[in-house]
Structures are given as structure tokens and as C-alpha cells.
Amino acid sequence: MTTAVAEERETYLNAGHGVKSWLLTKDHKRIGLLYLFTITFFFFIGGVFATLIRLELLSPHGNLVSSETYNKLFTMHGVVMVFFFLIPSIPATLGNFFLPLMIGARDLAFPRINLLSWYLLVIGGLFAIFAMVAGGVDTGWTFYTPYSTSYSNTWVIATALGIFVAGFSSILTGLNFIVTVHRMRCPGMTWFRMPLFVWAHYATALIQVLGTPVLAVTLVLVLCERMFHIGIFDPALGGDPVLFQHLFWFYSHPAVYIMILPAMGVISELVSTFSRKAIFGYGFVAFSSVAIAVLGFLVWGHHLFVSGQSLFAGMVFSFLSYFVAIPSAIKVFNWTATLYKGSISYATPMLYAFGFIGLFTIGGLTGLFVACLGIDVHVTDTYFVVAHFHYIMVGGAIMGYLGGLHYWWPKITGRMYPEGWAKLSALVIFLGFNLTFFPQFILGYLGMPRRYHVYPDEFQVLHVLSTAGASVLAVGYLMPLIYFMWSLKYGAIAGRNPWKATGLEWQTESPPPVHNFDEIPIVTREAYDYSGTVGQEVQVG
Amino acid sequence: MSFRLFPVEASSISAEVDQLLFFLLAVAAFFTVVIFAAILFFAIRYRRRSDNELPRPIHGSIPLEIVWSVIPFGLSMVMFTWGASVFFRERRPPDNALPIYVVAKQWMWKLQHPEGQREINELHIPVGRPVKLTMTSEDVIHSFFVPAFRTKQDVVPGRYTTTWFTAIKPGKYHLFCAEYCGNNHSGMGGWIYVMEPQDYEAWLSGGTPGATLAENGQKLFENLACANCHKSDGTGRCPDLTGLFGKDVKLADGSTVKADEGYIRESILRPEAKIVAGYQPSMPTFQGLVTEEGVLQLIEYVKSLGPNPGAGQAEGLAAPGSR
Numbered sequence: 001m002t003t004a005v006a007e008e009r010e011t012y013l014n015a016g017h018g019v020k021s022w023l024l025t026k027d028h029k030r031i032g033l034l035y036l037f038t039i040t041f042f043f044f045i046g047g048v049f050a051t052l053i054r055l056e057l058l059s060p061h062g063n064l065v066s067s068e069t070y071n072k073l074f075t076m077h078g079v080v081m082v083f084f085f086l087i088p089s090i091p092a093t094l095g096n097f098f099l100p101l102m103i104g105a106r107d108l109a110f111p112r113i114n115l116l117s118w119y120l121l122v123i124g125g126l127f128a129i130f131a132m133v134a135g136g137v138d139t140g141w142t143f144y145t146p147y148s149t150s151y152s153n154t155w156v157i158a159t160a161l162g163i164f165v166a167g168f169s170s171i172l173t174g175l176n177f178i179v180t181v182h183r184m185r186c187p188g189m190t191w192f193r194m195p196l197f198v199w200a201h202y203a204t205a206l207i208q209v210l211g212t213p214v215l216a217v218t219l220v221l222v223l224c225e226r227m228f229h230i231g232i233f234d235p236a237l238g239g240d241p242v243l244f245q246h247l248f249w250f251y252s253h254p255a256v257y258i259m260i261l262p263a264m265g266v267i268s269e270l271v272s273t274f275s276r277k278a279i280f281g282y283g284f285v286a287f288s289s290v291a292i293a294v295l296g297f298l299v300w301g302h303h304l305f306v307s308g309q310s311l312f313a314g315m316v317f318s319f320l321s322y323f324v325a326i327p328s329a330i331k332v333f334n335w336t337a338t339l340y341k342g343s344i345s346y347a348t349p350m351l352y353a354f355g356f357i358g359l360f361t362i363g364g365l366t367g368l369f370v371a372c373l374g375i376d377v378h379v380t381d382t383y384f385v386v387a388h389f390h391y392i393m394v395g396g397a398i399m400g401y402l403g404g405l406h407y408w409w410p411k412i413t414g415r416m417y418p419e420g421w422a423k424l425s426a427l428v429i430f431l432g433f434n435l436t437f438f439p440q441f442i443l444g445y446l447g448m449p450r451r452y453h454v455y456p457d458e459f460q461v462l463h464v465l466s467t468a469g470a471s472v473l474a475v476g477y478l479m480p481l482i483y484f485m486w487s488l489k490y491g492a493i494a495g496r497n498p499w500k501a502t503g504l505e506w507q508t509e510s511p512p513p514v515h516n517f518d519e520i521p522i523v524t525r526e527a528y529d530y531s532g533t534v535g536q537e538v539q540v541g
Numbered sequence: 542m543s544f545r546l547f548p549v550e551a552s553s554i555s556a557e558v559d560q561l562l563f564f565l566l567a568v569a570a571f572f573t574v575v576i577f578a579a580i581l582f583f584a585i586r587y588r589r590r591s592d593n594e595l596p597r598p599i600h601g602s603i604p605l606e607i608v609w610s611v612i613p614f615g616l617s618m619v620m621f622t623w624g625a626s627v628f629f630r631e632r633r634p635p636d637n638a639l640p641i642y643v644v645a646k647q648w649m650w651k652l653q654h655p656e657g658q659r660e661i662n663e664l665h666i667p668v669g670r671p672v673k674l675t676m677t678s679e680d681v682i683h684s685f686f687v688p689a690f691r692t693k694q695d696v697v698p699g700r701y702t703t704t705w706f707t708a709i710k711p712g713k714y715h716l717f718c719a720e721y722c723g724n725n726h727s728g729m730g731g732w733i734y735v736m737e738p739q740d741y742e743a744w745l746s747g748g749t750p751g752a753t754l755a756e757n758g759q760k761l762f763e764n765l766a767c768a769n770c771h772k773s774d775g776t777g778r779c780p781d782l783t784g785l786f787g788k789d790v791k792l793a794d795g796s797t798v799k800a801d802e803g804y805i806r807e808s809i810l811r812p813e814a815k816i817v818a819g820y821q822p823s824m825p826t827f828q829g830l831v832t833e834e835g836v837l838q839l840i841e842y843v844k845s846l847g848p849n850p851g852a853g854q855a856e857g858l859a860a861p862g863s864r
Contacts, residue, residue: 062727067724067725067726067727067728068724071721071723071724071726138723138724140721144681144682144720144721146680146681146682146698147681147682147721147722147723150681151647151680151681151723152723234698235697235698235699235700236698236699240699241682241697241698241699242697275587275596276589276594276595276596277596277598277599278598278599278600280599280600280601280602281600281601281602281605281606282600282601283601284601284606305628306684306693306694306695307695307697308694308695308697308700308702311628311629311632314628315625315628318621318624318625318628319621319625322614322617322618322620322621325613325617326610326613326614326617329609329610329613330606330609330610332576333605333609334601334606336576336579336580336583337599337602337605339579339580339583339584339587340583340587340599341587341596341597341599342583342587342596343587343589343590343594343595343596344583344584344587344588344589345588345589346584346588346589354580354584357576357580358576358577358580361572361573361576361577362569362573365568365569365572365573366569368565368568368569368617368620369562369565369569371620371621371624372561372565372620372621372623372624373621373624373625373627373628374557374558374561374623374624374625374626374627374628374631375558375561375562375565375624376624377558377628377631377691377692377693378558378688378691378692378693380693380719381684381686381693381719381720382719442546445547445548445562446545446546446547446548446688447548447686447688447689447715447717449686449717449718449719449727450721451721451726451727452726452727453726453727454727454728455727456715458544458545461544500592528598529598530595530596530598531595533595534592534593534594534595538591538593538594538595539594539595539596539597540587540590540594540595540596540597
């Protein structure tokens with residue numbers, strides 16, 4: 001992998017050899033790759049659970065696995081995908097790799113803490129894997145009390161400890177990003193010249209640092225009640241079970257924005273690069289990220305509309321939830337407007353960007369349904385909600401992640417991926433995704449509850465469609481795994497700037513040298529200024 | 542195998558929720574079409590024709606930003622207001638509703654009618670009459686979900702939650718547990734039978750309940766020797782319960798509390814939590830001595846003691862099927 005790329009030049013890939021040079025590296029680019037391997041591993045574990053769930057649901061009678069096993073499958077699918085894939089996905093891989101490059105820095109502010117954060121994710125992951133191998137956990141990824149504290153007979157403690165430890169990984173990454181953005185920008189890189197990817201990661205980091213400690217506290221309280229029977233959540237011990245839901249969603253709703261904001265940052269880069277135009281309304285897109293991060297902390301109670309929370313609280317949380325819709329809408333409109341009179345390329349990353357905008361639009365608009373009190377009472381805890389959040393987390397976050405991975409793959413490895421296969425996989429993923437999750441909206445409104453192992457016959461047709469879609473989706477996800485590996489050896493040499501993009505990361509070599517830039521760049525122009533990037537210019541528009 | 546794309550509308554609120562849904566669907570479809578069409582049109586119209594193209598930069602437009610912020614915000618406020626008004630009606634039972642008591646446990650629903658009938662995983666109700674459920678759980682959180690009624694309410698241990706509906710169409714409808722509750726969560730379902738009033742009356746008189754809920758409560762009240770202190774002439778060590786239900790009670794700390802189901806339940810299980818002004822905290826807890834169903838019977842007995850505007854005795858002991 002390393003020797004094939006470099007001729008003579010020293011890159012971050014060939015600067016050291018052997019396992020030790022990777023496991024003790026302080027280079028943000030190598031740490032980004034360590035994260036990439038780790039989360040890819042977890043993605044496929046989570047994917048195996050998803051596959052088994054979809055296979056089971058082909059039949060309404062629950063005859064593939066037992067109810068105990070089924071409950072463990074959806075729990076572990078959620079735990080792995082949320083805490084060990086989606087939360088670290090874009091920030092810890094692409095963010096780690098490119099945030100310093102994009103602001104002209106040689107590394108993150110705290111390289112050792114960066115390495116520590118990867119170890120924390122691995123240690124947390126080992127706890128989770130231990131729990132899975134030892135027998136699994138069946139509480140749902142939401143750990144609702146008092147089921148998780150007093151009733152479940154599964155590996156709740158090991159799993160919660162794993163999430164607790166992995167949470168600190170997320171906190172440290174966020175802390176590193178905040179300090180880096182404040183202190184490490186190169187000369188001339190003012191706040192309003194920063195790429196929108198950096199703005200999105202800054203907003204994400206705020207949530208990671210402010211929200212994750214609440215999750216840590218909540219998990220400790222769960223452990224206290226489960227291990228020492230200290231009454232906090234279980235009414236039999238004098239506790240309040242709904243208190244848990246408030247604490248849990250105080251983190252876990254903003255956590256959705258930890259997943260989607262970095263993807264939005266990626267999409268801003270892709271839309272600009274592949275229409276070769278400055279992002280329409282840069283300031284609005286930048287501040288909408290911050291607005292989403294801040295407002296995201298005020299809406300947790302919309303998960304509790306039927307929990308017994310007061311009417312008034314339900315009303316306030318519904319009202320506030322609609323405020324989050326506005327900055328999200330602003331982004332979608334600005335991306336679309338950026339295409340106007342652009343020079344639009346159909347390269348694979350742009351196909352993912354189109355896919356993201358489409359699926360996020362549907363995911364976001366169905367968010368209006370679940371924020372609406374009268375409708376949420378009917379659809380909460382049904383497949384409607386399952387479909388809605390998969391449109392955001394899979395249709396949004398994973399499309400953004402894959403789009404970004406294709407976009408920056410030439411910079412990371414120095415090699416191009418095979419364009420034809422990549423386009424095909426983008427199409428397969430888009431179609432497979434919609435076939436999997438669109439029927440679930442209908443299922444949900446019909447009343448099919450989530451987390452059901454056995455279900456009434458009348459829901460079977462839609463479940464079969466969904467499983468068919470999941471099979472297509474699985475093929476779509478396996479393709480990049482194969483052709484990315486293929487490209488390491490056989491891909492065309494990429495050169496510095498294959499897309500003629502504007503970011504500082506494209507001004508250095510591919511793959512970059514250990515210290516990113518031979519000379520620290522000096523920025524004199526705003527982000528996305530394409531004048532002078534294309535050689536012989538042909539003016540259009 | 543039956544197959545449908547839209548659920549039946551079987552309660553008075555169903556059509557309201559569906560109209561709200563259609564409004565949101567229309568808005569969502571409009572924006573989806575606008576965005577998809579714009580992307581498709583721009584992507585084709587402005588496709589890259591040579592690799593050296595350089596479009597003129599456009600940096601933005603404040604008027605456009607205002608337009609596409611204000612219009613969605615206005616629409617979302619319509620959604621909020623409409624949704625909240627449906628929710629308020631969904632959550633506020635009318636005074637004349639037929640009370641049904643629900644105790645959930647892993648993995649079954651136990652339902653009691655005021656006339657004394659008990660059901661498991663089945664609920665028979667008359668068409669056209671509001672029904673109010675007062676619910677609690679013996680273990681974990683469950684959720685009472687009837688898709689045909691468009692209603693759902695979590696059932697939480699340690700407290701009462703309520704919901705209500707008026708069925709408008711006789712038939713047999715799914716009851717689901719919607720909150721994950723352990724191994725047999727997906728098996729914790731049942732049926733709601735909506736019957737014509739005369740069929741409901743026949744069903745009520747068909748069973749042999751023996752005693753009404755309040756009568757069972759009275760027996761329990763005697764067995765637990767509650768009357769030793771709660772004397773009906775007001776001379777006991779504890780407050781007289783006659784006419785208590787629904788009234789405001791002055792507490793020792795100066796505050797007042799409404800004597801509803803939740804207050805009575807708490808006073809039985811955690812009597813030290815709220816002390817009535819002028820009384821000593823002398824009552825022992827009955828936690829562990831009386832089941833959740835027993836507590837509900839005691840509440841129904843307290844309701845039957847004396848006058849109470851609206852619901853109460855007249856309602857609880859009404860003849861089957863009468864209004």
C-alpha cells in the first residue's frame with residue numbers, strides 16, 4: 001500500500017513502517033486511517049445484525065430466531081451503528097484527516113490526545129464486543145428504565161461501560177477540533193474563509209463536548225441502579241423511569257446532529273467542487289450549522305410526547321422542534337441554488353451529494369410529521385419513526401460519508417477509485433436504500449410497532465419489499481469495500497488536485513507529506529474561489 | 542392474507558389525525574417535488590460540457606434567504622398549531638367517559654370494567670361512547686396502542702397515565718404494546734371489540750362478575766381495616782373519605798392537591814408523601830399488601846363514597862349501556 005504510491009517522495013504513509021509506527025502515531029492522518037479501519041469493522045458487524053433482522057422479518061411468525069435473539073439483534077445493531085460507527089464516522093475519519101489540512105495546519109492541537117481518543121473508542125468497542133460474544137444485550141439501544149436496570153438479564157453493564165468509554169473518545173475529538181479551529185488556522189485563514197466542512201465540524205464539536213458528558217452521567221446512574229440498587233429510575237426503588245428518558249434524549253437527540261452535521265459539511269464541499277461555484281449563501285450555511293447545534297439541545301422532549309410528560313411540555317417541545325427545521329431547510333435550498341448556472345459534473349461524489357440532498361429532504365420533511373403532536377402520538381414507536389431516522393442517519397449521514405470518502409480518496413491514498421464501479425454502487429445504494437426504508441413509512445402509519453419479532457400477517461408484503469431492498473443495499477455497500485482495496489494497487493495516480501477543487505488540502509501532494517505542507521500556506525481569498533483553478537478558462541453562465 | 546396501505550378510521554379522532562397527515566403530506570410532497578425538480582433541471586441544464594469551464598460566481602441573495610426561511614417557518618407554525626390542537630383534544634377526556642382500568646405487566650394487558658368484568662388482552666367497548674383508560678404497569682414501561690383509533694399512551698409503573706377515545710365503527714381492532722418491554726414484547730397484543738350498544742349490554746350481562754369494581758374495593762377496604770382510622774363520621778385518626786374524590790385537599794405544608802386517582806394511589810402506597818393538614822403521619826404504607834388492581838378497586842370505592850360532580854358514583858355504578 002505504501003510503496004506503490006510513492007516514488008521517492010516521503011508521504012505520511014511511508015514515513016514509518018511496522019505496526020508500532022501506526023499504533024503509536026501522532027499524525028492526524030494516520031489516526032484518521034486507524035479510525036477508518038475501526039469503524040469499517042463495526043459497520044460490517046452492525047450490517048450483519050441488520051441482515052439477520054431483515055431476514056427474520058420476511059416471515060410474520062418469527063421462525064428464524066427466538067424472540068430473545070431477535071431482541072438482542074436489534075439492540076446490538078443500534079448500539080454498534082450509533083455509538084461505534086455513526087458518531088465517530090465522519091468527524092473521526094474525514095474530520096481528523098482533513099480539518100487540519102483545510103485550515104493549513106500541520107496537525108490537530110493535541111496529537112497525543114487524538115491518539116488517546118482512538119484507543120478509547122477501541123477499548124469501548126472491546127467492551128461492546130465482549131458483551132456481544134458473552135451473550136448479547138437486549139434493552140434496545142435506548143436502554144429504557146426500569147427494563148435496563150431491574151429486569152433485563154443480559155449484558156447491560158458491559159455494554160453501558162463500552163458506550164461510556166467510547167463517549168470520552170467523542171468528547172476528546174470535539175475538544176481537539178475546537179482548539180484546533182481557534183488556534184491553528186494558517187495566516188489569512190479567517191473564520192469566514194474557512195470551508196463549510198470546518199464550520200460543520202466546529203458545530204459538531206460543540207455538541208460532542210457539551211452533550212456527551214450527560215450521556216456519561218446517565219449511564220453511570222443506570223449502572224448504580226443496576227449494580228447497587230440505588231433507586232433513581234425504578235419506581236419500585238423510589239425512582240422515576242421517565243427521568244431516564246429526559247436525560248437520555250438530552251444527549252441522544254443532539255447526537256443525531258453529531259451524525260448529520262459533518263455530513264452536511266461534506267455535502268457543501270462536494271456541491272461546490274462539482275458545480276465549480278462558491279456555495280450560495282455561505283454565511284447562512286455556516287451559521288445554520290451552529291444554529292442546528294444550539295437548537296438541538298432544546299428539543300429532546302419531542303421523544304416523550306406519549307411518555308406521560310405534561311401537555312404543556314409536549315407543546316413547548318413540539319414548538320421548539322420546528323425551529324430546527326428552518327436551518328436544515330436553509331441548507332437544502334442553498335445547496336440547490338448553488339447548482340444554478342454552475343458547471344455540474346456527474347463524478348461519483350456528486351452523485352452521492354444528489355442522493356444526500358434527496359434523501360435528507362425526505363428525512364427532514366418526515367421530521368415535521370413526528371414533531372407534530374397530533375401525528376406523533378400515532379406514529380411514535382412505529383416503523384414510521386424507524387423509516388424517518390434511517391432516512392437521516394443512513395440516507396443522510398452514510399451518503400455523506402461515502403460521498404466524502406470517494407471525494408478525498410485520491411488525497412488519502414494518491415490513487416483514483418474506478419469511476420464506473422463507483423457510479424454503479426452509488427446508484428445501487430440509492431435504489432436499495434429507498435426500497436428498504438420507504439415501505440416502512442407506510443408500515444408505520446398502518447400501525448406496525450417497532451422492535452416486533454412477530455407481527456400480524458397483513459404487514460408481510462411491505463416487510464418483504466423492505467427486505468428485498470436491504471439485499472440490494474448490502475450489495476451496494478460491499479462494492480466500495482472491494483474497489484477501494486483494488487484501487488490501492490491498480491487505481492490511476494491521482495495527482496494533487498484531480499477535481500480542480502479550491503481547498504488547501506488540494507494544494508499539497510497526494511498523499512500528503514507527514515507535516516501536510518512543505519510551506520505553510522497563506523490564504524488571501526475566500527473559500528470556493530475558483531478563478532485560476534482550471535487553467536484555460538471557458539467562462540459560462 | 543389481507544393487504545392495505547392505509548389504516549381504518551375507527552375512532553372520533555382518526556379522521557382528524559388523517560386530515561392533519563394529508564396536510565403535512567401535501568406540504569412535504571410540494572417541497573420534495575420542488576427540490577428534486579430543481580436539482581434534476583439544474584444538473585441537466587448546467588452539466589459540465591468541457592473540463593475547463595468556469596462559471597461566474599454567485600454569492601447569494603438575502604431576499605431569497607428570507608423567502609425560503611419565512612415560508613417554511615410559517616407552514617411549520619401551521620403544523621404546530623394544528624397538531625397541538627388535535628393533541629389537546631386527544632388528551633382531555635370528556636367528563637362522561639366510561640372509565641376502564643388497565644394494568645399492564647410482562648406480557649399481558651389486564652382490563653377491568655366498573656361493572657366488575659375483567660378481561661385479559663381483550664377489551665369490549667360500546668360504539669359511540671367516550672371511554673377513558675386509567676393505566677399503570679406492574680413492572681416495566683408498556684404502551685397502549687390502537688392504530689385504528691390513532692391513539693397511543695405509555696403505561697408507566699409507579700403512576701397513572703390516561704387516554705381516551707370514542708369508537709365510531711363496530712369491529713375488531715388490533716391492540717399493540719408499542720414500548721419495548723422484553724422477550725415477548727411483540728406477543729403483548731390483543732383486540733379491541735367495538736360493539737353496538739345493545740350487543741355491549743348483552744356482553745356485560747353475559748359474564749358473571751359477581752361484584753362491581755367499587756364493591757370489590759369496599760371488601761378490600763374492610764379486609765385491610767382501613768375504616769378503623771378513616772371513619773365516615775370524621776372522628777377517626779385519618780381523614781374521612783366521603784365525597785373526597787375530585788376535591789382539593791389542604792396539606793400540612795400549606796399546599797393543596799386535587800384528590801384524583803394518582804393522589805389516592807400515592808396515599809395508599811406512600812402515605813408519608815402528602816400529609817393532610819390537621820392530621821398526623823400515622824398511616825402505614827400498603828406497598829406489597831395490595832396489588833395495582835386492588836388499588837384501582839379501592840379508588841373506585843372512594844369515588845363511590847358520596848357526591849362528586851361529573852364523574853364519580855353515578856357514573857361508576859351506572860347501569861350498563863346507559864348514558
